[in-house]
Amino acid sequence: MNLKQMAGIEAAKYVEDGMIVGLGTGSTAKFMVDEIGRRVKEEGLTITGVTTSKETERQAQALGIPLKSIDEVPYVDLTIDGADEISADFQGIKGGGAALLFEKIVATYSKQCIWIVDKSKMVNKLGKFPLPIEVVPYGSQQLVHLFEEKGYAPVLRTTPTGDLVVTDGGHYIIDLHLEVIEDPIALGTYLDQLVGVVEHGLFLNIVSTVIIGGENGPETIHV
Numbered sequence: 001m002n003l004k005q006m007a008g009i010e011a012a013k014y015v016e017d018g019m020i021v022g023l024g025t026g027s028t029a030k031f032m033v034d035e036i037g038r039r040v041k042e043e044g045l046t047i048t049g050v051t052t053s054k055e056t057e058r059q060a061q062a063l064g065i066p067l068k069s070i071d072e073v074p075y076v077d078l079t080i081d082g083a084d085e086i087s088a089d090f091q092g093i094k095g096g097g098a099a100l101l102f103e104k105i106v107a108t109y110s111k112q113c114i115w116i117v118d119k120s121k122m123v124n125k126l127g128k129f130p131l132p133i134e135v136v137p138y139g140s141q142q143l144v145h146l147f148e149e150k151g152y153a154p155v156l157r158t159t160p161t162g163d164l165v166v167t168d169g170g171h172y173i174i175d176l177h178l179e180v181i182e183d184p185i186a187l188g189t190y191l192d193q194l195v196g197v198v199e200h201g202l203f204l205n206i207v208s209t210v211i212i213g214g215e216n217g218p219e220t221i222h223v
């Protein structure tokens with residue numbers, strides 16, 4: 001079985017009747033949403049989904065999963081989402097799919113957060129994966145210059161056809177090529193205070209469980 005699919009199916013087992021469930025974005029989360037959709041249809045599972053992107057919303061709607069927006073629920077019981085990198089101390093980089101802002105909002109209001117990954121995403125230190133920064137279009141070039149001066153090797157994200165990527169929130173993405181992030185907390189604090197930065201892809205002290213797809217089956221780590 002595909003390792004992402006393995007992690008997605010395993011995570012869907014944590015979903016119980018009556019839960020409000022945050023539905024993540026990306027190729028791994030897609031398998032989890034498919035499995036929840038199957039359980040809704042075949043097992044009569046009753047949940048309310050809160051999606052983290054238009055892409056996941058379309059998928060969940062097609063599967064018949066009842067949905068509410070994050071503003072229509074009091075909280076989220078459990079969010080299941082993918083990740084781009086997870087460090088040895090369970091900090092993460094997300095946003096490879098440009099959904100980091102909505103993903104972080106939903107995760108922040110969730111009682112529990114499960115990340116689902118294949119084993120290639122587990123690293124010692126974060127930073128090999130370019131760190132996505134979601135920015136307001138107005139002044140974004142100034143932020144690119146600022147990040148260049150800091151030596152962060154910024155690249156404004158474009159589509160395969162060369163258009164600028166625009167997020168579901170109407171923002172641009174700047175990817176920082178850092179190679180290694182020695183102090184994610186300090187970097188996150190610095191990025192948080194920059195004018196024009198809407199959100200960054202460092203997801204710190206957020207995850208409660210990690211499910212890793214590997215050749216010997218899924219491994220579940222409670223953080």
Ligand code: 5RP
Nearest residue numbers: 026027028082095096097099
């Ligand atoms: C989207 C994300 C994704 O969860 C992350 O990019 C992992 O994606 P995939 O499961 O396709 O590898 O953060 O913004």
